Each structure stands twice: as C-alpha cells, then as structure tokens.
Amino acid sequence: MNLERIKGLREDSDLSQKELAKKLNISQRAYSHYESGDRNMPLTVLIGIADHYKCSVDYLLNRTNKKEINK
Template sequence: MSQTELAKAIHVSQQAITKWENGKSEPSSSAIDDIANYFNVSSDYLLERTSEKTPDKDLSKNQKLVAYSIDPNISDEERKDIIEMVKIAMKNRRRV
C-alpha cells in the first residue's frame, strides 16, 4: 500500500504519513485508531503493546477502556485476566 492510498483511507495528508514513517512527527490517537480500524487490528498491536492483532473483539468499547486503562504497563497475561473479570462482571450484570 502506498502512502497516498493510506492517507486517503484514513483522511490525512500523504505528507503526514511520510513524517510518521521518518519519525518527524507522531500520529494522533484518533489517527492511530483510524489506522487500526482500516487494517482490522488493535491500536495496541500497532503500538507494539501486544502481539495479538485483534484481541477481545467480543468486548464493547467501554469494556475495553476499563480493561486497558487500569495500567498500561501490565503484561498481556495480566491484561487478559482483567478482561476476563470484565466479561464475568458483565454476565453477572445481565442476570440481575
């Protein structure tokens, strides 16, 4: 994929893509989210925080925010445990 194609897909300039690739600037969080959505991967995968391309697709955006905001420096195993706890809490909530 060319820089121009990606730029059009995520609605930024080709020059912005060039600057990101050359380390002269960094994409905004919304641009990272757009890139992740375009390639159907997680933003954590793009930022090399995880090796899983698309973890936790069954969680809502709010559930992911809870799980990922607890501590950004935890291990993948700890993050999975937190996500599992979020899933259990949601199941229990639905039963009430």
Template sequence: MQFQRLEDLRIDHDKTQLEVAAYLHLNRNVYWRYEKGEREIPVWAVIALADYYKVSTDYLLGRSDDKRPRP
C-alpha cells in the same frame, strides 16, 4: 518513535502511502512522517488505522504481538 508496524501493515495489505493517507484525509507527506516517527501520530489516527487493518491499537503501537482487536 518509529512505528514500524505502520509500514509493515501497509505493505502486507498492498497499500501505498498515498492510499492510506487518503483514507485518513491527510497529505501523503504527513502520513510518511508518522511511519518514520518524525511526527507524533494522533490518537484518532491510531484508532482509524487499527480499524482499517483490523488489528488492535496495542499491536499497531508495538505494545502487543496479538493482532486481534478487542470487542
């Protein structure tokens, strides 16, 4: 499964793959594989990225078009 929103959010926030990977304490190639759907993204990373971009996990995963995180 490809998570297009990972790439879209990263680009919208003017971040590089290296910057996001560093935030997650990962190698850039691991993060690249998450964006391309070549590697399963762990739950902790989904939560961390949702917090990073201030969006809901459902939005990040493409399950909703509502970006707002729930309280």
C-alpha cells in the same frame, strides 16, 4: 509505537502511503512524517489505522503481539 509494524501492515496490504493517507483523510506528506517517526502520530490517525486493519491499538503500540481484537 512500533512504526515498522505500521509500515509492514501497509506494505503487506499493497497500499502506498498516498492510498492509506487518503483513507485516513490526511495528506500523504503528513502520513509519511508519522510513519517515519518525524512527527508524533495523533490518536485519531492511530485509531484510524487500527480500524482500517481491524487490529487493536495495543498491537500498533507494540503492547501485544496479538493482532486480533478480543471479542
């Protein structure tokens, strides 16, 4: 997982961890642990982040550099 990519998306959107965590229905503390790599990110959170940024999970996992979802 590319945690820098996930953090960069959040920062580029001018969202705080607290704001994104609220959109994902998790606590800011839990989100902070996921973003820093202190805890493994659950699949539901990863999918929620991909949905929020309208990007593929593969992009977040660093399996591709193509952010857009194939249609």
